[in-house]
Each structure stands twice: as structure tokens, then as C-alpha cells.
Amino acid sequence: MSDPLRGRAERVELRRKVNHEAASECTAANSRESGFAARALEPGHRIVDPSFASAEPLSKHSVQASAVTRAVNPRPDGGARAAEIYPAHLLHPRLIHSHLRENVKKPLRVMKFGGTSVGDASCIQRVVEIVRAAAHESDVVVVVSAMSGVTNKLVEAANQAEAGSRESVAMIFEELRERHETAAKVLIPSDEKCQAIVSVIQARVQDGERICEDAILRRDLSPRVRDAISGLGERLSAPLVAAALAERGVASEAIEATELVVTNSCHGAAEPFMDLTRERCEARLRPLLRQGTVAVVTGFIGATVEGVPTTLGRNSSDYSGTIMGAALDADEVTLWTDVDGILTADPRLVPGASSILEMSYREAADLAELGAKVLHPKTMHALMQQGIPIAIRNTFAPERPGTKITTNGSANGTVVRALTASNDAGLITLRASRVSDTPDILHRALAAVASVPAELRLAPQHSASQDEICLVVPSALAAPTVHALRKEFTSDLACGSVKGLALEPAVALVTVVGEQLFGPGGLVGRVLNALTCENIAVLARSRGSSRSSFTFVVAQCDMKSAVVVAHRQLQSSAGAAGGRSL
Ligand code: ADP
Ligand code: ASP
Ligand code: MG
Numbered sequence: 331m332s333d334p335l336r337g338r339a340e341r342v343e344l345r346r347k348v349n350h351e352a353a354s355e356c357t358a359a360n361s362r363e364s365g366f367a368a369r370a371l372e373p374g375h376r377i378v379d380p381s382f383a384s385a386e387p388l389s390k391h392s393v394q395a396s397a398v399t400r401a402v403n404p405r406p407d408g409g410a411r412a413a414e415i416y417p418a419h420l421l422h423p424r425l426i427h428s429h430l431r432e433n434v435k436k437p438l439r440v441m442k443f444g445g446t447s448v449g450d451a452s453c454i455q456r457v458v459e460i461v462r463a464a465a466h467e468s469d470v471v472v473v474v475s476a477m478s479g480v481t482n483k484l485v486e487a488a489n490q491a492e493a494g495s496r497e498s499v500a501m502i503f504e505e506l507r508e509r510h511e512t513a514a515k516v517l518i519p520s521d522e523k524c525q526a527i528v529s530v531i532q533a534r535v536q537d538g539e540r541i542c543e544d545a546i547l548r549r550d551l552s553p554r555v556r557d558a559i560s561g562l563g564e565r566l567s568a569p570l571v572a573a574a575l576a577e578r579g580v581a582s583e584a585i586e587a588t589e590l591v592v593t594n595s596c597h598g599a600a601e602p603f604m605d606l607t608r609e610r611c612e613a614r615l616r617p618l619l620r621q622g623t624v625a626v627v628t629g630f631i632g633a634t635v636e637g638v639p640t641t642l643g644r645n646s647s648d649y650s651g652t653i654m655g656a657a658l659d660a661d662e663v664t665l666w667t668d669v670d671g672i673l674t675a676d677p678r679l680v681p682g683a684s685s686i687l688e689m690s691y692r693e694a695a696d697l698a699e700l701g702a703k704v705l706h707p708k709t710m711h712a713l714m715q716q717g718i719p720i721a722i723r724n725t726f727a728p729e730r731p732g733t734k735i736t737t738n739g740s741a742n743g744t745v746v747r748a749l750t751a752s753n754d755a756g757l758i759t760l761r762a763s764r765v766s767d768t769p770d771i772l773h774r775a776l777a778a779v780a781s782v783p784a785e786l787r788l789a790p791q792h793s794a795s796q797d798e799i800c801l802v803v804p805s806a807l808a809a810p811t812v813h814a815l816r817k818e819f820t821s822d823l824a825c826g827s828v829k830g831l832a833l834e835p836a837v838a839l840v841t842v843v844g845e846q847l848f849g850p851g852g853l854v855g856r857v858l859n860a861l862t863c864e865n866i867a868v869l870a871r872s873r874g875s876s877r878s879s880f881t882f883v884v885a886q887c888d889m890k891s892a893v894v895v896a897h898r899q900l901q902s903s904a905g906a907a908g909g910r911s912l
Contacts, residue, residue, distance in 0.1 A: 437661040438469045442651030445478035446668040447725040448567050451516035458574050469619040472626045475647040476563020488559045491542035492551040499542045507535045510566050517574040527573045538562045553597035557641045564628035572626040582624040591632030593640045600640035611657040645706050652712040664721040671722040671733030675749040679893045690739030693746050700841045701750035747844030751893050753886045756808025757834040758801040778818040784811045788872045800870040838889035841881040854880045857896045866892050
């Protein structure tokens with residue numbers, strides 16, 4: 331069976347070598363023709379550090395006996411002659427030039443830009459410079475989110491439509507129209523060209539208003555209609571980014587992912603059918619790439635086979651990026667965001683959190699699943715098998731390395747650790763005597779939770795005294811869950827076999843993720859001690875099933891200090907071990 335990772339590494343290495351040699355040839359030829367050693371900057375161009383857009387693929391798999399290395403070092407057994415195995419252009423570099431003209435393949439990069447990266451005209455200008463630099467050396471597919479905050483506004487518009495509030499809906503769409511038009515006017519100074527993009531913006535806004543008006547008349551908003559409304563943000567940002575690229579001389583085309591990403595009909599959390607998606611991407615995007623056009627694809631959305639628009643879930647443009655990467659067998663996917671990659675904690679909570687340079691798909695997935703907002707939990711699913719590397723980079727500091735996610739993660743095997751935190755949970759405590767001896771109580775409690783339905787945020791816990799069960803549910807569902815539990819245990823509460831039900835409505839979950847967390851002197855023990863020293867009460871705790879995480883529950887008002895205290899321990903343990911933190 332062929333090894334896909336090795337195949338990828340070989341292809342990448344081959345492309346890199348061929349391109350490098352061709353580039354040297356072209357540079358030499360250009361210099362001869364123009365008399366200049368380097369291309370002059372066009373007026374108004376900012377210099378972009380080429381190091382962040384280098385053609386060097388991220389793939390860390392070493393190239394074992396690639397075609398190129400074998401050509402240079404023929405087999406010692408003197409078996410097949412190199413000329414029989416390798417194309418002539420590899421053995422005779424002077425043939426490269428003509429070969430390249432017909433046949434060269436540039437590395438393919440998928441570059442996804444999040445909401446803050448396309449938040450206004452000046453952010454979009456940064457995006458344009460990053461894409462422009464990359465497009466010199468690579469084929470590029472851009473995936474964009476909606477401008478920051480726009481999807482929230484659209485969700486609000488949908489809610490207002492459901493409530494029948496025409497006026498609120500109109501205000502939201504007016505605000506969105508104005509915001510996008512303002513950006514368009516800055517990005518595209520020429521009146522005529524700007525008018526074209528303004529017409530697109532107005533048409534999209536009218537789409538949204540029309541869908542909401544239908545919903546108001548029917549007083550009903552199906553998940554299908556919600557998806558059609560909430561997906562409008564990306565349909566507004568993609569044409570804007572494409573137009574801004576064109577304005578700076580980068581051939582580009584905005585494409586709606588409803589044409590490309592074929593999904594099931596699970597509205598609000600749709601899953602792609604990868605084979606169909608691959609076919610569509612090949613048919614629609616490959617010809618554009620061949621002619622050097624940058625495709626600017628909407629993140630977040632897709633469509634069913636019948637063409638009904640869907641969304642992949644909130645925050646899922648990361649996933650759209652890796653779906654595109656997998657579908658096109660890209661050389662790398664870069665998720666451009668507003669922080670320096672994945673950090674040891676959310677920098678909004680811990681300003682001193684540090685970037686993690688390298689991690690494995692598995693480590694990144696754990697962190698994302700346990701709540702690190704920087705990555706959508708499904709991001710890694712799409713391309714793990716193909717071994718396509720993911721980079722997380724900062725649009726606002728593109729010279730910084732960010733984080734590289736690969737199959738094996740860090741080469742030097744150091745311990746990987748980080749913290750995540752989320753603050754929108756309620757903690758329900760059910761008291762009975764020796765609950766662990768009466769599994770029936772736990773089963774009945776879980777059935778009551780499922781009837782709400784509420785998703786447990788933490789595995790149900792017994793207290794140390796064994797006479798309490800702790801259940802953590804999303805804040806919004808805490809009261810209905812207590813209601814369902816009261817109903818289930820009415821007679822038990824009356825006769826005293828269940829002693830009480832209590833709700834702590836505003837709690838936070840802080841999770842330590844990584845390896846070697848437990849045992850004497852382990853990080854978890856040290857974090858719990860430090861929290862006690864700081865008088866931060868731990869209301870419940872849970873060891874993750876894989877032993878690579880530990881979650882503790884604190885009052886919401888204690889969350890920030892708990893994270894800071896835990897992070898201090900994490901940093902000192904990373905320092906002591908001489909390792910890095912996840
Ligand atoms: P984008 O719109 O680019 O997808 P998001 O807002 O979804 O960006 O994710 C980036 C944000 O994730 C950061 O601004 C940061 O506040 C938050 N975040 C949470 N945990 C982490 C972490 N461990 N590392 C980096 N950022 C994190
Ligand atoms: N715009 C979508 C959201 O806000 C998707 C994304 O930005 O990743 O959820
Ligand atoms: Mg995001």
C-alpha cells in the first residue's frame with residue numbers, strides 16, 4: 331500500500347526543487363533582460379516579509395530517498411540507470427525552463443482569514459498584502475469568514491424575524507449594508523468599480539431582508555431558513571475581499587461554497603460529503619488555479635446535493651479551510667487570525683500566555699474540543715489522514731511564526747500542555763445518601779437531563795463524601811434541567827431518600843490539557859494546591875477519559891484568577907521540565 335505521507339513529502343520536495351531551480355533561472359534571465367537584480371516595488375506597495383509567505387512547505391516529514399535525491403545519488407547497486415527512472419528535466423537542469431512553462435506545479439496554499447482579519451477596510455488591506463505575497467510563489471485559495479460580529483448580527487436578525495419585529499430586522503440589515511459599503515469605498519477608490527461591488531452588497535442585503543420578511547409573515551423560522559440568513563455574512567465578505575485583491579493587481583474570483591462544499595442536511599452543523607466536494611472543487615477551482623486566479627471562497631457555508639444552503643456550525647470557517655485543503659490536496663492550510671497561533675491559554679485571560687510552536691493534530695484537536703476558541707473542533711478532521719500541515723498565523727503580525735500542526739507535532743518530544751476556559755455553565759448538585767451505592771439514582775438523573783435535552787459539559791461526578799452527584803450543563807438549560815430533575819425525583823424528595831437539589835447558575839470550567847498531568851508533583855495537584863492558597867473554591871472536578879485533561883469548576887467570578895493561577899503553575903512546570911507548553 332502506498333504511504334500517503336511519504337508521497338506528499340516527495341511531491342512537495344520535488345515541486346520545491348523544480349521551482350527553486352526555475353526561479354533561479356528566471357531571476358538570472360530577468361536580470362539579464364532588465365539589468366536589475368531584483369523586481370522593483372510598484373508604487374504604494376508595502377514591503378511584506380517574504381519569510382511568512384515562503385514557498386517552503388510546512389510538511390515536516392523528511393524526504394527519504396525522494397526522486398530528486400535518488401537522481402543525485404544513483405543506486406549503489408548500479409541497477410536501473412537514473413535516466414530511465416527520472417524525467418530528463420531533473421537530470422538536465424537546462425531543460426527545466428521549457429519544461430516548467432508547460433508543466434510546473436506551484437505549491438498550493440489554502441489561506442483562511444477569520445472575522446477580525448476581514449473586520450474592516452484596513453484589515454482587508456493586510457489580507458490582500460499577505461495573499462499577494464503568497465501568490466507570487468504559490469497557487470492560492472482564500473477562504474473568508476464574515477466580518478467580525480456580522481454572523482451574530484444575522485443570528486439576531488433571524489431571532490427578530492421570528493419574533494415579528496420588522497423594524498429591528500430592517501435596522502440590522504441597514505447597519506450591515508452601511509458597514510460593507512464603507513469598506514468597499516475605501517478599498518476600491520474608482521467609482522465605477524466600487525459601484526459594481528456595492529450592487530453585489532445591496533443584492534445580498536436584499537436577499538436577507540426578503541428571507542426575514544417571509545419568516546415574519548409565517549412567524550416561523552426553520553433551521554433551513556436560519557442557515558440561509560446566518561450564512562449571508564460570508565457571502566458579503568468574499569466579494570469584498572476578491573474586489574480588494576483585484577484592485578491590487580491579483581486576479582481573483584469570489585465563489586460561494588454552496589457551489590463547492592456538498593453537505594448533508596443537518597442545518598446548523600452540516601457535515602461535508604468529501605468525495606462530492608472534491609469533485610466540485612476540482613471542476614470549479616482547479617481551472618482557476620491553472621490560470622493563476624485566486625479563488626476567494628466563503629467559509630462557514632455549504633449546500634446539500636439539492637442545492638439547499640447549509641452552515642457547518644458557528645466558528646466553522648476553520649473547518650471550511652481544511653475542507654478546501656483536503657479537497658484540493660493542498661500543500662498546507664494556514665488559518666490567519668488575530669493572535670500568534672495557539673497559545674498556552676486564551677490571551678484575553680492570560681496576557682502572558684506563550685505561543686506553541688508545534689503540536690500534533692491530536693493535541694490540537696483535544697485543545698479545540700475542550701474549548702480553545704482559536705480552532706473549531708472539527709478543523710483537523712478533514713485533513714489528518716492526508717497529513718496536510720496546518721499553520722495558525724497572526725494577520726496583524728505576519729512575521730511571527732505562529733503554530734504549526736502536523737501529524738507528529740514537536741520533533742523533540744517535549745511535554746505539551748495548555749489551559750482552556752469557558753464560563754457559561756450551571757452546576758446542579760443532587761444530594762442523597764451514598765449515591766454511588768444506588769446506580770439507579772444516577773441513571774434516573776441522566777434520563778431527566780436527556781429529556782430537556784441538555785448536554786452535560788462534564789462527566790457526572792460523585793462528591794468525595796459519595797452523597798452528591800454534580801451535573802454541569804449549559805447555563806441556558808440549567809433551570810429547565812433542575813425542573814426535569816424535580817419532576818423525576820418528586821416522591822424521593824418527599825420521602826427523604828433524595829435530600830435536595832441545588833443549582834449554582836453561573837459557573838466556569840477550566841481545563842488543563844496535555845500529558846503527564848497526574849501523579850506525585852504532577853501539574854494537576856500543583857494547580858489545586860495553588861487554587862487553595864489563593865482561596866479559590868473548586869466546586870467540582872473531573873479527570874478526562876483519556877487522562878490527557880483535567881477540568882475543575884469554579885464560580886464564574888473566579889474564572890479569570892483561576893486561569894491565571896493555573897497558568898503560573900503550567901509555566902513553572904514547563905520551565906522546570908525544560909519543555910514547552912501546549
Ligand atoms: P477567527 O475569527 O480568526 O477565527 P477566533 O475569534 O475564532 O478567530 O479565535 C481567535 C481567538 O481565540 C483569539 O482572539 C483568542 O482570544 C481566542 N483563544 C482562546 N483560546 C486560545 C488559545 N489557547 N490560543 C490562542 N487564542 C485563543
Ligand atoms: N462567521 C461564522 C461565525 O461567526 C463562521 C466563522 O467565523 O468561523 O460563526
Ligand atoms: Mg474562529
